Amino acid sequence: MPLxxxxxxxxxxxxxxxxEKAREAxxxxxxxxxESRLLLxxxxxxxxKSVTELEQFLGExxxxxxxxxxxLRLDRLVTTRRDGKAIYYSLAxxxxxxxxxxxxxxFCEPVRRRRx
Amino acid sequence: MPLxxxxxxxxxxxxxxxxEKAREAxxxxxxxxxESRLLLxxxxxxxxKSVTELEQFLGExxxxxxxxxxxLRLDRLVTTRRDGKAIYYSLAxxxxxxxxxxxxxxFCEPVRRRRx
DNA sequence: ATTACATATACGAATTTAATGATATAAGAA
DNA sequence: TTCTTATATCATTAAATTCGTATATGTAAT
Numbered sequence: 001m002p003l004x005x006x007x008x009x010x011x012x013x014x015x016x017x018x019x020e021k022a023r024e025a026x027x028x029x030x031x032x033x034x035e036s037r038l039l040l041x042x043x044x045x046x047x048x049k050s051v052t053e054l055e056q057f058l059g060e061x062x063x064x065x066x067x068x069x070x071x072l073r074l075d076r077l078v079t080t081r082r083d084g085k086a087i088y089y090s091l092a093x094x095x096x097x098x099x100x101x102x103x104x105x106x107f108c109e110p111v112r113r114r115r116x
Numbered sequence: 117m118p119l120x121x122x123x124x125x126x127x128x129x130x131x132x133x134x135x136e137k138a139r140e141a142x143x144x145x146x147x148x149x150x151e152s153r154l155l156l157x158x159x160x161x162x163x164x165k166s167v168t169e170l171e172q173f174l175g176e177x178x179x180x181x182x183x184x185x186x187x188l189r190l191d192r193l194v195t196t197r198r199d200g201k202a203i204y205y206s207l208a209x210x211x212x213x214x215x216x217x218x219x220x221x222x223f224c225e226p227v228r229r230r231r232x
Numbered sequence: 233a234t235t236a237c238a239t240a241t242a243c244g245a246a247t248t249t250a251a252t253g254a255t256a257t258a259a260g261a262a
Numbered sequence: 263t264t265c266t267t268a269t270a271t272c273a274t275t276a277a278a279t280t281c282g283t284a285t286a287t288g289t290a291a292t
Binding site: 030034060061063064067068082084085086 | 250251252253258260
Binding site for chain 3: 264266270272273276277278279280282284286288292
């Protein structure tokens with residue numbers, strides 16, 4: 001799946017579309033581009049977790065974690081489910097997982113490979 | 117390549133490593149998470165381009181484009197080569213391309229597929 | 233040496249984002 | 263009902279980012 005050729009795009013209606021897509025993508029990336037939020041998503045990639053579990057893992061204040069989660073919710077990267085007092089978070093869709101996997105492959109795979 | 121299990125990580129030295137990787141990754145993502153910079157990288161994915169070409173494509177001020185490029189340079193997402201008066205930019209490595217491809221697959225492929 | 237062109241950098245104003253402490257809501261237990 | 267636990271939201275401040283204007287640098291041409 002090659003990236004598109006400039007010639008096919010320049011000055012056309014496709015340019016507008018490309019700009020629109022870039023905006024959507026950069027919005028999602030903004031949500032991802034934060035150390036704590038990225039860690040949250042990596043943990044959620046393993047399966048759903050309650051806010052308390054996430055707090056403990058990150059070792060950050062409750063309100064801070066909750067606000068990062070709110071951000072991820074608003075940008076539709078995660079979904080929630082309530083069970084009693086707890087609210088469980090999980091990745092919202094496969095797109096998020098795809099991006100996370102790519103990031104994981106680039107930044108984390110080399111580490112594991114080196115350690116074998 | 118599965119994402120790692122929490123059990124294997126929690127409380128261990130691996131946690132520190134994971135946090136370090138998250139910081140590296142989020143730094144790169146911050147550079148990516150900007151509409152113009154993302155467009156610049158998409159254009160560069162096709163091949164090297166001079167600053168003037170990039171300016172024309174984006175339709176933004178010279179200093180703005182140059183500053184975005186500086187940011188990408190500092191974060192090592194692009195490299196440069198001088199030829200006479202012009203400076204040509206290109207993607208710095210395959211890691212950048214991998215991430216861009218994942219983003220492209222998620223945000224742009226569906227569009228093209230739909231149009232066929 | 234002067235000029236023109238391509239690109240980079242400096243600086244400040246405006247905007248955005250993040251962290252904190254305090255308060256609110258919702259559920260369950262007593 | 264009151265208390266406690268889990269989570270969310272609000273308000274304030276601090277810090278980071280972005281964009282514009284202006285200026286500087288490097289190369290080539292005259």
